Amino acid sequence: MPSRSPWTCVLWDVDGTIVDASDGILRRLTICLEHFGKRPPTRAELVHWIGPPMYESFQVNVGMTPEESTEAVAFYRRLGKADGYTTGARLFPGIAELITDVAAAGIPQATASSKPEVQVVALMDHFDLSPSLTAIVGATPDERTLSAKSDIVAEALRRLHAAGVDISRPVLVGDRHHDVEGGAERGVPVIFVRWGFSWPHESEGAQAVVDDVDRLRALLLVREHAPEPAGTAAMGADG
Incomplete structure (x- = not known):
């Protein structure tokens, strides 16, 4: 059956929502912080x-x-860059299929990530998700000119609008309080996913909280029921 959505467009956080890049992040942080004489984080x-x-x-x-x-x-x-931006990264189960299905339902999508945009593009290309996205948006290379989640959300909406997308009912899918706060600043409701890297309280202020991709799917896509054949109701009434 065909699907529709209560949203006119969907924005996606990347780290902790679409992609689990924790192995590579931990390795690079360890090298980096030890280089600067700081204690590296535990997992x-x-x-x-x-x-x-x-x-x-x-x-x-x-x-x-x-x-x-x-x-x-x-x-x-x-x-x-030396590692390769996709080294060690993996998708959370079921998320690629959901993004593909949202696109197939005709709902425009964009990333809205605090990662540098060049890395987001590399990841989306690597996992073959780019064809399902109308815009791929991330932070500027210096991670300062464009880095605040609210500004990245605004930029994602700007690019979607420039592409002719109806942005009247957007939703952001994310896993951190930065997503909730950044969405709120731009009037964008947030669906908070719990499979990422967050504390329980970080979901406060989200429109909805989900524990798995099936529940997220139910909030993004609604199955349209096929119309009953002519005469079905009358036949039922006649017994």
Whole structure:
């Protein structure tokens, strides 16, 4: 049966929502922080790193100055470029199929990620999701000019609108409080997914919270029922 959506377009966070890149992030963070004489995070502490812009995270998590953070981000990104942006990354189960099905239902989609856009493009190409996306939006290379989630959401909506998309009823799918807050600043409701890297309280303010892709699918796509054949109701009434 065909599907429709209560939304005119869907925005997607990437890390923790579409892609699990935690193995590569942990490895690069370990190398980077040891290089700068800082203690690297444990896997459990990755929750503090995945989601916010790295420029912000180096300051908040290890007390770097803005200047030190700029240097650390540059070093970290050099490691990522040497690794290859897709090394160690994997999709969360069922998410690629859902994105493909949303596209097949005629609902325009875009990424709205705090990762540098060049990395988001590489990941979407790698996982063959680019054909399902009208726009691929991420942070600017310096992760400062365009990095706040609210600004990235606004840019994603701007590009969709420029492509002729109806942006009157957008929704953002994400896994961190930055997504909820950034969406709220732009008047975009958020569906919060719990399979990413977050604390339980981070979903506060989201329009809906889901634990699995099936539940997310039910919120993004609604099955249209085929009309009953002519005379069916009358036949039932006649017994």
